[in-house]
Amino acid sequence: xxxxxxxxxxxxxxxxxxxxxxxxxxxxxxxxxxxxxxxxxxxxxxxxxxxxxxxxxxxxxxxxxxxxxxxxxxxxxxxxxxxxxxxxxxxxxxxxxxxxxxxxxxxxxxxxxxxxxxxxxxxxxxxxxxxxxxxxxxxxxxxxxxxxxxxxxxxxxxxxxxxxxxxxxxxxxxxxxxxxxxxxxxxxxxxxxxxxxxxxxxxxxxxxxxxxxxxxxxxxxxxxxxxxxxxxxxxxxxxxxxxxxxxxxxxxxxxxxxxxxxxxxxxxxxxxxxxxxxxxxxxxxxxxxxxxxxxxxxxxxxxxxxxxxxxxxxxxxxxxxxxxxxxxxxxxxxxxxxxxxxxxxxxxxxxxxxxxxxxxxxxxxxxxxxxxxxxxxxxxxxxxxxxxxxxxxxxxxxxxxxxxxxxxxxxxxxxxxxxxxxxxxxxxxxxxxxxxxxxxxxx
Amino acid sequence: xxxxxxxxxxxxxxxxxxxxxxxxxxxxxxxxxxxxxxxxxxxxxxxxxxxxxxxxxxxxxxxxxxxxxxxxxxxxxxxxxxxxxxxxxxxxxxxxxxxxxxxxxxxxxxxxxxxxxxxxxxxxxxxxxxxxxxxxxxxxxxxxxxxxxxxxxxxxxxxxxxxxxxxxxxxxxxxxxxxxxxxxxxxxxxxxxxxxxxxxxxxxxxxxxxxxxxxxxxxxxxxxxxxxxxxxxxxxxxxxxxxxxxxxxxxxxxxxxxxxxxxxxxxxxxxxxxxxxxxxxxxxxxxxxxxxxxxxxxxxxxxxxxxxxxxxxxxxxxxxxxxxxxxxxxxxxxxxxxxxxxxxxxxxxxxxxxxxxxxxxxxxxxxxxxxxxxxxxxxxxxxxxxxxxxxxxxxxxxxxxxxxxxxxxxxxxxxxxxxxxxxxxxxxxxxxxxxxxxxxxxxxxxxxxxxxxxxxxxxxxxxxxxxxxxxxxxxxxxxxxxx
Numbered sequence: 001x002x003x004x005x006x007x008x009x010x011x012x013x014x015x016x017x018x019x020x021x022x023x024x025x026x027x028x029x030x031x032x033x034x035x036x037x038x039x040x041x042x043x044x045x046x047x048x049x050x051x052x053x054x055x056x057x058x059x060x061x062x063x064x065x066x067x068x069x070x071x072x073x074x075x076x077x078x079x080x081x082x083x084x085x086x087x088x089x090x091x092x093x094x095x096x097x098x099x100x101x102x103x104x105x106x107x108x109x110x111x112x113x114x115x116x117x118x119x120x121x122x123x124x125x126x127x128x129x130x131x132x133x134x135x136x137x138x139x140x141x142x143x144x145x146x147x148x149x150x151x152x153x154x155x156x157x158x159x160x161x162x163x164x165x166x167x168x169x170x171x172x173x174x175x176x177x178x179x180x181x182x183x184x185x186x187x188x189x190x191x192x193x194x195x196x197x198x199x200x201x202x203x204x205x206x207x208x209x210x211x212x213x214x215x216x217x218x219x220x221x222x223x224x225x226x227x228x229x230x231x232x233x234x235x236x237x238x239x240x241x242x243x244x245x246x247x248x249x250x251x252x253x254x255x256x257x258x259x260x261x262x263x264x265x266x267x268x269x270x271x272x273x274x275x276x277x278x279x280x281x282x283x284x285x286x287x288x289x290x291x292x293x294x295x296x297x298x299x300x301x302x303x304x305x306x307x308x309x310x311x312x313x314x315x316x317x318x319x320x321x322x323x324x325x326x327x328x329x330x331x332x333x334x335x336x337x338x339x340x341x342x343x344x345x346x347x348x349x350x351x352x353x354x355x356x357x358x359x360x361x362x363x364x365x366x367x368x369x370x371x372x373x374x375x376x377x378x379x380x381x382x383x384x385x386x387x388x389x390x391x392x393x394x395x396x397x398x399x400x401x402x403x404x405x406x407x408x409x410x411x412x413x414x415x416x417x418x419x420x421x422x423x424x425x426x427x428x429x430x431x432x433x434x435x436x437x438x439x440x441x442x443x
Numbered sequence: 444x445x446x447x448x449x450x451x452x453x454x455x456x457x458x459x460x461x462x463x464x465x466x467x468x469x470x471x472x473x474x475x476x477x478x479x480x481x482x483x484x485x486x487x488x489x490x491x492x493x494x495x496x497x498x499x500x501x502x503x504x505x506x507x508x509x510x511x512x513x514x515x516x517x518x519x520x521x522x523x524x525x526x527x528x529x530x531x532x533x534x535x536x537x538x539x540x541x542x543x544x545x546x547x548x549x550x551x552x553x554x555x556x557x558x559x560x561x562x563x564x565x566x567x568x569x570x571x572x573x574x575x576x577x578x579x580x581x582x583x584x585x586x587x588x589x590x591x592x593x594x595x596x597x598x599x600x601x602x603x604x605x606x607x608x609x610x611x612x613x614x615x616x617x618x619x620x621x622x623x624x625x626x627x628x629x630x631x632x633x634x635x636x637x638x639x640x641x642x643x644x645x646x647x648x649x650x651x652x653x654x655x656x657x658x659x660x661x662x663x664x665x666x667x668x669x670x671x672x673x674x675x676x677x678x679x680x681x682x683x684x685x686x687x688x689x690x691x692x693x694x695x696x697x698x699x700x701x702x703x704x705x706x707x708x709x710x711x712x713x714x715x716x717x718x719x720x721x722x723x724x725x726x727x728x729x730x731x732x733x734x735x736x737x738x739x740x741x742x743x744x745x746x747x748x749x750x751x752x753x754x755x756x757x758x759x760x761x762x763x764x765x766x767x768x769x770x771x772x773x774x775x776x777x778x779x780x781x782x783x784x785x786x787x788x789x790x791x792x793x794x795x796x797x798x799x800x801x802x803x804x805x806x807x808x809x810x811x812x813x814x815x816x817x818x819x820x821x822x823x824x825x826x827x828x829x830x831x832x833x834x835x836x837x838x839x840x841x842x843x844x845x846x847x848x849x850x851x852x853x854x855x856x857x858x859x860x861x862x863x864x865x866x867x868x869x870x871x872x873x874x875x876x877x878x879x880x881x882x883x884x885x886x887x888x889x890x891x892x893x894x895x896x897x898x899x900x901x902x903x904x905x906x907x908x909x910x911x912x913x914x915x916x917x918x919x920x921x922x923x924x925x926x
Contacts, residue, residue, distance in 0.1 A: 033524075034898055038705045041531045045524040046898065047506040048793040050492070067488035069509045082487060089561035091569075093481050120527035128531050141709035143897045171897075173709045250582055250621035326483045327476065327585075361712070364832045366843055367862055369625055374841050376834040397832075397839055397866070399920045439920040440866055442839040 002029060002051060004108065004162050007152035010071055014055055015156055017080050021087075022058040022156060024098050026285055026324070027051055029150035035123045040131045040140045042124060051150075054324070055083050058098070062090040096308035096318070098155045099287040107282050109189065111166040117191040118146035118168050130200040137177035138204065144196070145169045153287040161283045165189070169420060172199055173379060174207040180392070182206035183359060183379035185228065187279075187420040206358075210380050213392040215443055221355050222410065223436040224347060224384070228359035230337070230428045231419035233373065233402060234269065238332050238423060240368045242271075242295050243321070244304040245329025248313060253371035253403055258301050263406040265299040266340060271321075271332035277418045277427035278334035283320060290320035293332055305330035333424030340412030344430045347411050349387040354432065356382040356389065360398075371402035376442065397440035408434045448598045451495070451514045456600055458522055460499050462538060464599035466750060467493040468792035475561065476587035477568040483585075485561060492792035497521040501535020502528035503774075507793040538773040539782040541753050543602040548747025550609045551740075552643030556590040559644045564588050567652060568616075574656035575618045579664040582621045587637060588614035588647065589891070595750075595792075603752040611743065611903060612646045613639025613891070616656065618663040627666035627861055629659035629845055633684045634828040639891050639903065640741040662846060665859060672847050672863035674919025678822035679865065680815050680912045685844045686805070687888035687906035688828045693869040694726075694733055695803040695904065697837035698760050699786075700769035704778055706797075710897050712835025715869070716766065718779045724766040727873030730911070732806040733761040735770050737785060742802030742905030743889035744788075750796035753785035760803070764874070772798045790900035797896050802887070802905030808879030815878050815912045817853040823918065824848040824855065825863055841866040865918045872913060880909035 011025045029051040036044040053076070055066045064086035068079040116122070123144045131140060146168050153161035171185045182203045188194045225233075237253075239246070246252035254262065271293040273281045283289055286308050293303040306314070307322035307330040321330030348356065358380035366372040374397060381393040410432040419426050448465055455463040469491045476484040494507035495518050504524030506517045568586035575584045590612050597605045615637030617630045632638040632650055640646045681689065697714040701707060716724070737755035739745055746755050751773050759767045769779070772787035775798060787796040816824065827845040834840075847863035849856045867875075889905040 032898065035524075035527070036709075036897055037531070038708060039533075041533050042528040043503070043706055044795055044797075044897075045502075045504050045528045046795055047504075047520050047524060048898070049508050049510070050793055051509065052490070063482070063485065065484065065486035067486060067490075069490045069492060071509075079489075086485060086487065086561060089565065090485055091482055091565060120524050121530070124527040124530040131531060139705070141705060143709060145898075171709055175708070249619065250626040255626075256623065327478065361835050362832045364830050366830050366864065374830070374832045376832070376839060378835055395834060395839075397834070397841060399841070399864070437920070440839055440841065442834050442836075 002150070007150065007162065008154065008160065010053065010076070011152060011154035013076055014080060015154060018057060019156065022098055024056045024155035024287065025153065026054040027152040030147060032145060032147040033120055034143055034145035035120065035127065036143050037127055038141045040134060042127065045120065055079055057083050057087060058095055059087060061092040061095060062087045063093060063095050064090050096312040098157055099159055100157045103158055104160050105283050105289065106162040107280055108162065108164045109166060111189065114166055114168055114189065114191045115146065126196045130196050133197065133200050133204060138207065139175050139177065141173045142171040143169065153283065155287060159287055161287050163282065165280065168194065170196060170199060172203050174203045176207050176211060178211065180207055180210035181379045182210055185420055186418065187425055206380060209389065210392045213394045215394045215441060216396065218439050218441065220435045220437055222353065222432065222434045224351065224354050224356045224430060224432045226356065226358055226430050227417035227428045228419050229357045230431050231421050231426045232360045232363050232375065234335050234337065234426060234428060235421045235423050236363060236365055236373055237371060237402065238335060239328060240365050241371060242305055243329045243331050244306045244310040244314060246368070247304060248310060251368050253369055254301050255369065258304065260301060261299045262301050262403060263296055263299040264409040266409060266412055267296055267299050267406055268338040269296040270294055270336050271305065271334050272336050273334040275334065275336045275427060278336065279425040281333060284322040285324040286318065286322040288318040288320035288322065293319060295332065305332045331423060335424065335426040337428045339414040339416050339429040341414055342411065343415045344413040347413055347430070347432055348384055351384045352386055354384045355393065356384055366399060372399065373402060374399040395442045396438040398437055399439040400437045405433050405436060410434055444596065447511065447514060448596065451518055452598060452600055454515055455497065455518055460497050460600065461501065462498045462600055463496060464597060465493055465495050466595055466597050466789065466792060468593060468595040470791060471557065471592045473557065473590045475564050475568065476585065477565065477572060478585045479583055480569055480572050482565065490791065494792045494794070495521045496795060497525045498536060498538065499525035500529050502532050503536060504528060505795045536774050537777045539776045541773065541783065544748065544752055545604045546747065548607045550641040550745065552610045554644035556610065556612045556644040557592060571616045571652035571656055574653045575616065575660040578657055579618065579660040580620065581618050581660065581663060583619040586616045586652065597748065597750065597752050599752060605748050605752055607747050609641060609746060610643055611639050612642050612644055613637050614647065616652050618660045620663040620667045622667050625667050627663055629663040630827055631655045631659050633888055636890055636892060639743055639889055640887060641743065641745045642741050662859070666846060666861045669859050669861045672860035672919060674921035676915045677918045678819045678912065678914050679916045680819065680822065680824045680850065680910055682824065682826045682910040683886050683888055683908045684827040685825050685842065686908050686911060688831055688890065689842065690803055690805055690906050690908060691890060691904065692831060692833045693837055693840055693872070694760065695800040698769050699798045700771040700775040700779070701798040703769060704775055707895065711895055715836045715838050720766050721768055722765060725764055725874065726761045726766040726870055727764040728876045729763045730808055730876050730879050731761050731764045731873050733803060734759055734806065735786060735801050735803050737801035739802040739804060739887065739905065739907060741887050742907065743891065743903040744801030744905040749785045749787045750789045751783065751787040753783050753787065756785050758784045770798055770800065772796065788902060790902050794898070794900045797900065799895065799902050800893065800904040802907060804907035805879065807882040807885045807909045810878045810880050812880050812884055812910050815880055815910060816850055816855065819850045819912065820852055822850040823863065824850055825865065838869050840869065863918065864920060865916050867916055872916065875913045875915065876911055877914055878912040880911065884909040
């Protein structure tokens with residue numbers, strides 16, 4: 001396993017041999033042990049240790065990029081040689097300059113307690129203990145993993161960056177054997193207060209009420225979206241709306257609307273890696289410091305996420321949101337949505353007729369200019385009548401413009417949850433929304 | 444390397460494993476993309492490493508690394524994981540039998556894409572963008588090319604030793620037009636993903652981006668001001684650039700045996716199929732014949748042997764509408780008293796092989812495209828996938844395409860619609876098919892980015908198909924939209 005010194009040694013080796021260029025080196029490293037279970041037994045158990053070195057060279061407005069996993073001297077020499085050769089073929093372009101300040105940013109977390117708690121044997125033993133809680137006919141599915149993530153960056157301006165994080169992740173789905181399922185996902189950097197058994201108890205309890213499901217017809221309904229469902233929606237807004245590239249490409253629902261009120265005034269969404277309920281990511285994949293973004297403030301669209309290239313186009317500074325995908329631009333990864341006044345429990349108690357949505361599955365953009373999304377509900381859809389869950393419902397498909405939905409808000413919960421998503425770790429509340437369009441049935 | 448492989452297998456045998464295999468992979472990839480006649484990406488990526496898979500007392504462990512200096516440590520890690528797995532094991536994993544094979548395989552190609560200069564490739568993309576812009580008012584034009592050369596070695600404690608080299612080439616172009624309130628795209632040869640073959644640079648020449656620019660540039664411009672696609676129930680002719688994904692989502696995935704057994708339930712979902720349905724369930728009309736064929740020419744899912752050393756083969760999934768079977772691996776097949784049919788694939792050296800699609804192909808029928816259209820009084824021809832979504836059992840789906848062409852009284856009227864959406868329930872949809880175009884219209888499509896598994900794996904899979912006709916399919920969602 002590489003130490004910080006090892007990463008800097010590789011970076012320095014490359015930069016020394018590319019002094020004549022604007023050179024930058026990014027190393028992404030991951031050491032991960034992942035235990036996967038299905039039918040209440042471990043069916044896949046894997047470990048990987050990988051470091052990927054990305055070399056970018058810029059000279060005379062020509063740019064080339066090379067990625068390698070061969071960090072031997074021979075491998076690095078070959079990579080450098082090829083990266084230099086590639087410059088010959090590259091046409092001239094108007095590329096942004098490399099980051100200059102601050103010179104050093106480092107964040108290193110050691111978490112020996114978490115590592116000890118999540119060895120392969122301990123993960124298996126915790127799972128065994130949790131499986132024993134399952135009622136007969138119930139089965140559990142999911143993952144339990146421990147990851148050490150590393151990012152190291154350096155360039156010929158003398159800038160250095162280093163980040164090391166540890167986190168454990170758990171996804172649990174419990175089924176009653178009759179399609180009655182429930183699901184929970186969490187990510188933690190702290191072994192204290194983390195209990196797999198408690199997670200299982202919660203999920204089993206919820207699965208036990210997801211039975212005798214009734215069918216409803218497509219139509220408009222008042223829904224209460226739990227935080228996992230809200231997080232899915234925000235994820236799609238993040239790369240198809242909140243990023244400057246999608247606005248520049250006329251693709252975003254915010255095209256022509258930055259500075260205008262687009263959502264209900266109770267909605268405020270920021271991107272803030274300092275919030276301890278997200279994941280610390282002080283810099284992006286171009287080495288720029290990650291700035292806090294006020295994406296939506298009281299319903300008004302404010303900031304957009306930029307990488308260096310999109311920032312140059314708009315004559316702004318990078319906000320530090322590069323994900324090393326120039327066709328996507330900058331993407332916010334630490335979304336935090338402000339909570340409301342009352343907890344979810346009270347919102348439910350106060351609802352005469354609403355549908356509680358646990359989470360969504362296979363969401364996709366239908367019309368990005370309208371922020372129109374579609375997805376299925378999954379792992380728990382429940383009818384609420386007179387403040388109580390009365391029965392479970394069969395899953396439904398929705399097709400909805402979020403520009404409409406986020407302007408039809410009844411209430412936002414005060415309590416929020418940490419939700420890991422494909423594009424980052426968010427901290428979001430539940431939302432009660434009227435006139436939400438379910439457009440298809442699954443049975 | 445052979446010596447290192449032999450040594451580590453001997454080490455594993457000495458640790459009394461039931462079975463072990465090792466895959467060493469050297470993957471070279473090149474990605475070139477342009478946007479608005481500027482280079483967006485010009486990168487080469489090389490990834491070399493190995494993964495060791497161990498079954499010990501019926502339990503599985505897998506460990507991988509890029510460090511070849513201390514392979515025993517990784518072997519020990521795999522054993523440690525297998526021992527941990529055993530703590531919850533209900534029943535030891537059984538592996539189906541396979542042949543012991545010593546062989547080499549190379550995918551077919553004429554021009555090594557890595558010997559074609561980057562400047563030639565960039566010139567092609569710039570020329571394609573210029574061709575699109577010459578003909579239409581566009582806000583964005585893009586072009587991209589991707590190539591990979593995967594050299595992998597598989598060896599196991601049973602004595603198999605297989606070397607394979609697989610070259611993939613492909614790309615695409617896209618035109619985008621916009622006005623104040625809308626933006627529309629058209630893509631060639633196949634959606635924003637592009638299209639790819641197990642082939643060399645000759646495939647790029649065959650695609651002829653410059654010539655086909657005119658197929659899409661004007662349409663993108665016209666779409667912006669076109670009418671929204673109407674809602675209702677229509678007869679649809681769906682061309683291959685959309686149908687490939689319909690096949691992928693609603694046949695390819697539900698017929699993966701590991702999904703049926705629950706192995707993906709915590710993530711991608713399960714399947715509405717079960718083994719009792721084999722030879723009994725009417726999946727589609729008699730026009731529907733689907734195979735999983737890892738031997739198909741130029742398919743993205745074409746290889747010599749899967750990543751468990753099982754020979755590539757053709758598997759019948761649906762024959763004349765009747766469901767015939769699943770794709771499977773050595774650990775899943777015995778659960779239904781079968782042998783693996785060779786579809787265990789890993790996306791790289793650092794991933795475990797799991798059941799994946801190969802080339803899931805809808806076999807051609809008897810009609811010409813014109814004949815399919817002629818028998819439609821009031822319908823639509825849908826082309827080029829734009830959006831996709833399906834439930835966790837693979838039943839309720841919804842797709843949108845880039846464009847719909849109006850069909851009235853058996854002919855295309857010339858009218859186009861934007862934002863077409865159609866939806867349905869998988870077996871009802873496939874049963875509504877009453878015609879598949881013939882082999883003259885058959886094209887090997889594919890997707891380079893099928894996601895599955897935890898940790899996530901992205902796999903390239905093929906889908907050969909011709910256009911097909913479906914009756915009375917639900918189009919649009921306006922019956923439940925308030926505006």
